[in-house]
Amino acid sequence: MHRYRTHTCGDLRETLAGETTRLSGWCHRIRDHGGVLFIDLRDHYGITQCVVDPDSPAFSLADKLRSEWVVRIDGVVRRRPAGTENAEMPTGLIEVYVTEIEVLGAAAELPVPVFGDQPYPEDMRLRYRFLDLRREKLHQNIMLRGKVIDSLRARMKGQGFFEFQTPILTASSPEGARDFLVPSRLHPGKFYALPQAPQQFKQLLMVAGFDRYFQIAPCFRDEDLRADRSLEFYQLDIEMSFVTQEDVFATVEPVLRGVFEEFGEGFPVTQKFPKIAYAEAMLKYGTDKPDLRNPLFIVDVTEEFSRDDVSFNAFKNVIKAGGVVRAIPATGAGAQPRSFFDKLNDWAKGEGAAGLGYVIFEGEPGALIGKGPIAKFLPADVQANIAGKAGLKAGDAVFFACDRPDKAAKLAGAARLRIGHELKLSKTGVFEFCWIVDFPMFEWNEEESRIDFSHNPFSMPNFDHDAFVALDPADKETILGINAFQYDVVCNGFELSSGAIRNHRPDIMRKAFALAGYDEDVLEQKFGGMYRAFQYGAPPHGGIAPGIDRIVMLLAAEENLREIVAFPMNQRGEDLLLGAPSSATLKQLRELHIKLNLPEK
Numbered sequence: 320m321h322r323y324r325t326h327t328c329g330d331l332r333e334t335l336a337g338e339t340t341r342l343s344g345w346c347h348r349i350r351d352h353g354g355v356l357f358i359d360l361r362d363h364y365g366i367t368q369c370v371v372d373p374d375s376p377a378f379s380l381a382d383k384l385r386s387e388w389v390v391r392i393d394g395v396v397r398r399r400p401a402g403t404e405n406a407e408m409p410t411g412l413i414e415v416y417v418t419e420i421e422v423l424g425a426a427a428e429l430p431v432p433v434f435g436d437q438p439y440p441e442d443m444r445l446r447y448r449f450l451d452l453r454r455e456k457l458h459q460n461i462m463l464r465g466k467v468i469d470s471l472r473a474r475m476k477g478q479g480f481f482e483f484q485t486p487i488l489t490a491s492s493p494e495g496a497r498d499f500l501v502p503s504r505l506h507p508g509k510f511y512a513l514p515q516a517p518q519q520f521k522q523l524l525m526v527a528g529f530d531r532y533f534q535i536a537p538c539f540r541d542e543d544l545r546a547d548r549s550l551e552f553y554q555l556d557i558e559m560s561f562v563t564q565e566d567v568f569a570t571v572e573p574v575l576r577g578v579f580e581e582f583g584e585g586f587p588v589t590q591k592f593p594k595i596a597y598a599e600a601m602l603k604y605g606t607d608k609p610d611l612r613n614p615l616f617i618v619d620v621t622e623e624f625s626r627d628d629v630s631f632n633a634f635k636n637v638i639k640a641g642g643v644v645r646a647i648p649a650t651g652a653g654a655q656p657r658s659f660f661d662k663l664n665d666w667a668k669g670e671g672a673a674g675l676g677y678v679i680f681e682g683e684p685g686a687l688i689g690k691g692p693i694a695k696f697l698p699a700d701v702q703a704n705i706a707g708k709a710g711l712k713a714g715d716a717v718f719f720a721c722d723r724p725d726k727a728a729k730l731a732g733a734a735r736l737r738i739g740h741e742l743k744l745s746k747t748g749v750f751e752f753c754w755i756v757d758f759p760m761f762e763w764n765e766e767e768s769r770i771d772f773s774h775n776p777f778s779m780p781n782f783d784h785d786a787f788v789a790l791d792p793a794d795k796e797t798i799l800g801i802n803a804f805q806y807d808v809v810c811n812g813f814e815l816s817s818g819a820i821r822n823h824r825p826d827i828m829r830k831a832f833a834l835a836g837y838d839e840d841v842l843e844q845k846f847g848g849m850y851r852a853f854q855y856g857a858p859p860h861g862g863i864a865p866g867i868d869r870i871v872m873l874l875a876a877e878e879n880l881r882e883i884v885a886f887p888m889n890q891r892g893e894d895l896l897l898g899a900p901s902s903a904t905l906k907q908l909r910e911l912h913i914k915l916n917l918p919e920k
Contacts, residue, residue: 323391323423329365333412335396340415342367343391343423345453346384348434356381358417360392363458368405368414369394377420387433387453389424392417441881445895448886460883463582464871468535470581471555471867474574480533480557485520487513487537492845496540499550507912513539516864519849521558522821525860526852532558535867544890546879547813547869554816558862564804564820567861568592568754571808575815575865579750582874589752592808596757605645605732607758610812611751613739617731618708620646620719623701631696633673634721645720645731648709649738652716653679659741660691663718666737672730676719678702680711687713736812750873752810757781760803761834763795770798772835778803778819779861780831788830798834808865810873818863825853 323343331340344362351357356371358381369392371381377392384390394415405411431443433453444451451457472482491498491512498512514520516538524532536556544550555574559567572592579588593611600607603616621643624634634644652659660677667675678689678697689702697705709717718738720731739745760780762773770792780787781802790798804820822828828850829839842850871883881887888894908915 327364328360328362328367329409331367331396331410331413331415333398336398336413338396339393340396341391341393342369342415344389345433346386346388346390349384349386358384358392360390360415361453365409367410368399369417370414371417371420375417377417380420380422381417384420384422385426387426387429387450388422389426391421391423393419441889442895445881445887445889448896452885457882460871460875460877461885463875464867464883467578467582467871467874468553468867470578471574472533472535474577475533475555475557478531478570478574480531481529483521483524483529483532483534485514485517485534485536489514489520490848492519496542499539499541502911502913504910504912515540516554517556519846521556521862522849522860523852525558525560526855526857528560528858530560532556532862536864544888544892547872549868549880549884550888550892552880553867554864555867556862556864557818558860560858560860562820562859562861564756564806564861567806567818567820567863568594571818571863571865572752575752575808575810575870578870579810579874583750586748586750588750592752592754594754594756597755597759597802598757600755601728602645605728605730605735606812607755607807608809608812608814609732609753609755610736610739610745611753612746612749612811613736614744614746615648615650615735615739616710617728617735618646618648620644620705620708623697623704623708624721626698626701628698629696629701631676631693634676634719637721642722643724643727645727646705646709647718647720647731647734647738648711649677649716649718649742650711650744651714651742652738653681653714655716655742660716663734663737663741667720667730667734670730670733672720672722672726675730675734676721677716678705679716680706680713682713684712687711691716693719750810752808755807755809756805757802758805758807759799760801760831761798763799769836770795770834772831774803775805775817775819776831776835777822777828778805779822779859780804780827784824784827788826790830790834792834804861806863808863813869813873815869816863816865818861820859820861823853823857823859825850828853 320341325341328342328344342360344360347359347361347366349356349358354373358369360367360369371378392415394417396413397416399412399414429450431439431447431450433450436454436456488501488511491500492515496515498515501511501513503509503511517534517536521532534556536554537551538554539551541550576588597607600609602619605617621638624631624644625638664674676693678691678694680687680689682688687703687706689697705717711717718734720727720734722730759773761770764771781804807817808815822831832842868880868883872880875883877883886896
């Protein structure tokens with residue numbers, strides 16, 4: 320017989336009744352039923368109920384056991400007595416009558432509970448993460464993460480992609496988030512950087528002729544933390560040669576759709592991801608990562624509030640200063656009490672807005688009557704126009720956000736989500752995907768009065784190439800109207816990834832940087848490796864990098880990365896289990912030629 324086990328705690332079934340077994344695991348729960356002890360023994364694979372009665376030679380030792388002690392148990396498998404079966408457990412039809420127990424590892428009093436899923440302070444959970452990971456839901460989430468990665472890897476290889484590994488110690492990048500720097504002992508005063516993404520390396524692999532790259536890539540960004548963002552994370556990094564934007568979509572959609580169908584507990588998954596232009600998304604949803612489970616669409620009603628016969632000056636004055644008015648429909652909200660509207664107005668004020676004006680519609684089709692604080696300022700035909708644009712009927716309401724375009728979009732987008740949630744309009748139990756496309760290539764920098772890159776400076780412009788190279792830098796209107804072959808994939812309001820068809824032509828790259836006020840020296844100094852490589856025959860290429868952490872969060876129905884990462888940091892970027900970040904010794908600092916210049920306390 321094996322030293323520790325003949326079966327796992329998830330193996331035993333009725334067919335093994337009468338056989339001798341040996342199990343090893345943790346005492347998950349111990350119950351005393353009138354002198355008979357029931358030990359739920361747990362390991363990685365499951366839980367088995369073990370029974371010790373006073374006649375057993377193991378009883379005296381069993382009576383000393385406590386939660387989370389690690390033990391070896393020998394015994395006989397038997398069917399549970401009628402009426403005591405547990406259909407919710409795979410091993411619920413059997414139990415083990417214990418004949419021998421060996422304590423393999425006693426446990427001190429637990430600082431955090433393992434049995435059950437009751438909430439516990441984050442600092443305690445992270446300090447004792449090895450105990451927290453014993454909890455069933457968290458244990459399942461970590462296993463789900465591994466299965467999702469296996470599935471992603473298999474699906475990529477099934478499409479002819481080859482898995483690469485790229486350097487972890489690399490050069491600092493001036494674009495994107497703040498780098499994590501690593502001092503070099505061999506090169507005093509110089510630093511490596513941990514990669515924010517393998518972006519330049521994967522593009523260089525395309526230049527080198529490898530055609531189809533993927534990697535389960537670790538990435539590091541020194542930025543402020545939040546529930547869905549960490550200092551380190553993993554992404555499914557993808558790059559392809561000789562492809563259009565549609566080719567990337569056709570490659571990525573079946574991978575994401577397949578993973579969500581495989582692990583999404585049967586929830587419906589979007590079959591063909593719709594494409595939504597960035598400008599349309601910002602208008603209809605108030606965000607470039609729309610939650611399509613919400614059926615409400617924002618509409619622009621600036622024209623209606625601009626009319627001479629509309630006397631609502633609070634909005635008209637904002638419009639004159641360049642502002643806009645967005646209308647957020649609220650289907651069925653007319654039946655809500657006054658407190659519903661007051662709470663939304665207070666919420667908007669808490670978001671930094673002046674409030675959320677509203678109109679409630681009553682009456683008959685074709686003869687709607689608006690009521691509410693703003694209705695008296697709006698003539699009947701203006702009310703009708705607003706109702707028509709927003710698709711409203713009697714019993715519905717509409718809320719208004721008025722501000723500069725960016726602020727109005729942000730408030731309207733947040734209000735849309737809140738209204739959909741409050742009125743229970745949003746779908747549940749579904750994964751709604753979409754592509755956001757046609758991102759603007761450039762934007763106007765108000766502070767510096769110049770054209771600047773809007774998003775990724777290395778995306779290929781969606782513009783005739785020869786005409787782009789010939790653009791006059793003074794032609795502001797044309798330049799600001801150029802979109803890029805850049806795209807995001809979004810699921811249930813979460814951006815899973817950004818991607819782009821890359822700007823692989825040096826002449827177009829030089830022109831793009833020139834339009835943004837940078838000369839060729841900037842390219843040479845900051846992106847010299849990739850820029851020089853493109854001068855030796857670069858193929859058209861593009862890619863994307865869906866975030867694995869966010870994919871698993873959605874599949875596990877969690878709202879915090881902490882629940883799907885084995886050893887996360889807290890919101891201050893601290894590893895409470897191992898004590899990182901920690902101080903360096905004087906010897907280490909001397910070897911690195913570093914002197915500390917700490918801020919005064």
